[in-house]
Amino acid sequence: MQHDEIVEELTGIFRDIFDDDDLVLRDDMTAADVARWTSLSHINLILAVEDAFDIKIGSGDIEKLTNVRALLTLIERKAAR
């Protein structure tokens, strides 16, 4: 999967999970930038990412993935396998 495809897919997930049609993903985006990105909806985000990219995210990683760059890096690493 190419970087652009991952970004596109992840954008769709962010829009659906955080219920915002106009959301545009930025590398430096963090939970503080997205109104509905709370500790509870973060679980939904992780589950959606696992499901969409067919990867498993360890519980140790979940807490660290609170910005877009970290998420993209992890997806690219795991999905490449």
Add this chain to the structure above:
Amino acid sequence: MRTRLDWLLTSADIPYLTSDESLPDSALAEQVRQLAQYELGFSQIFKLDRRLRKIADPARYAGVLAPLRLAVLGASTLDHLLPALRAVGARHGFLIDCYLAPYGQYLREIADPASALHAFAPEVVLFALDATHLVGEQISDAPDAALDATMERLRAAWRGVIAGFGAQVIQQTVLPRMLPLMGSNEHALPGSPARMAAALNARLRTAATEEGIDLLAIDDAAVHDGLAAWHDPVLWLKGKQEISPAAAQHYADLALRPVLARRGRSAKCLVLDLDNTLWGGVIGDDGLGGIVLGQGSAEGEAYLSLQRYALDLMKRGVLLAVCSKNDDAVARAAFEQHPEMLLRLDHITSFVANWEDKPTNLRRIADEIGIGLDSLVFVDDNPFERNLVRSALPMVRVPELPEDAALYAGTLARAGYFEALAVTREDRERTALYAANAAREKTRASGLDITSYLESLDMVLEWQRFDAAGQQRIVQLVNKTNQFNLTTRRYTDAEIAALIADPNALALQFRLRDTFGDNGVIAIVIGHLTPGGELDLETWLMSCRVLGRGVETACLGVVAGEAKRLGATALLGRYVPTERNDMVREHYPRLGFVADGADHGETRWRFDLDRPLPDALNISVNDIRGSAT
């Protein structure tokens, strides 16, 4: 860990699913039934939920998506279940408006006529109370008194809802997540939270019947799926989510089943295929003694277990029907004569065995019984038939089946199509009532255009001359095929070997591939040149599995081409009737052969090769010469 709705189709790309308005409301409403056949991925739940909330004029689509006001009451985090409730609701034909009472305020909201709950006026109220709220997390000194008090509080709340809103009450049972303090003998400590949870669940069952409310038995579900599929202790401690978000879709499906049942929308009739569904093997080919059924083998027991489950469903009011591609008399004989059959003809309200397509026959069954197509559940081991029915009749419920017949009944049970709330005398008598209806109703033929479905299958017919690699399978096919077999001529191994060696014989094997995979060798045609320059077809046989897909016509094209190559000017065909092959009586005339004499019931047919061949629609033909000469 995630619970699987394994009776549904799964797909990364569910057709028509978007969260924006590129899918018009009208198209969404139209596609909802197709959507119902899929298990949603995690983000697809949110996608569908968001799209549903954008429907501009819900009243316009009320016929397909009936508006439903659902209040969810609880004492811990439940927000995460709402998107799934709305999305799964749409799959079941509801456009759900959810109201979530503030954390732990449900008793006040029910009692206070000025509350937001009263303003919402729910039609269904779901009490989604967590185990901590209901039984606490410490050993109780007076467990019976504590349980009495809890039950009194719940009964009062249910009555308040029924009196205040006339709403359906659904009470979630206690999730058995409390850790044991004793072990297997937990009952020796009646005040332990685990023991109290079990005791409360027993009391809920008695109270539900007395108060006329319905249960959502997540305790039973957790037993089936394992507690870890339903509950994640980390999420409970972190965010007070008792039901894990990963289980939300399953939770919503279970929660909505009593809603469907209250509205008379549970399925009413179980329609069963026969070959490889109710027994192992093909009765038309293997014969009464050849099918696998009953005691003595694990496989035979497996088929019996589905029969037993069907019979038990019938005893509590579910109608049974048969829809099979078979000769009617041959199919009925199994029910009348096979000693291991649990199901008998008088259990079957509508029995349809013929060679027409299954959607047509399902319509016939629904008409005969006098129920809607949306009341049917169709169980068939063959993915071709399942998908044909799904695309032609999306309102019919069609479970995906596991490979092993031993698991058929369990899958059917988990799908919950026949959810029921109480067993009435009418339920038990219903079978007789509908049987009478069916007897009165005249069956009628109905046309169905399956061309577009066949197109979607990307069928490829591959053919080659007989070869050594295929010899074993060819010998097996020519000696066991009874139904689609024009002459029922049998061949020895040596005769087949001779055909392989003879370049002037027409000896062809055909395989069919489609989107479901490789169906293997599905047709055999054998013929010889006569001194008069005609090609005499002494054998033409096919597997019944590929019937009704235009394969015969495609085969004819290949046979004609090969016959010409051998120098023939015409094809000669013969039909030799037996007890089993009535279905091919009209095989040759259907392909455009003209009558060429008859005697002793045998008919002869002729096709002059200068005539145009019928079109083989939807099938591409592929010549694979392989090791053939």
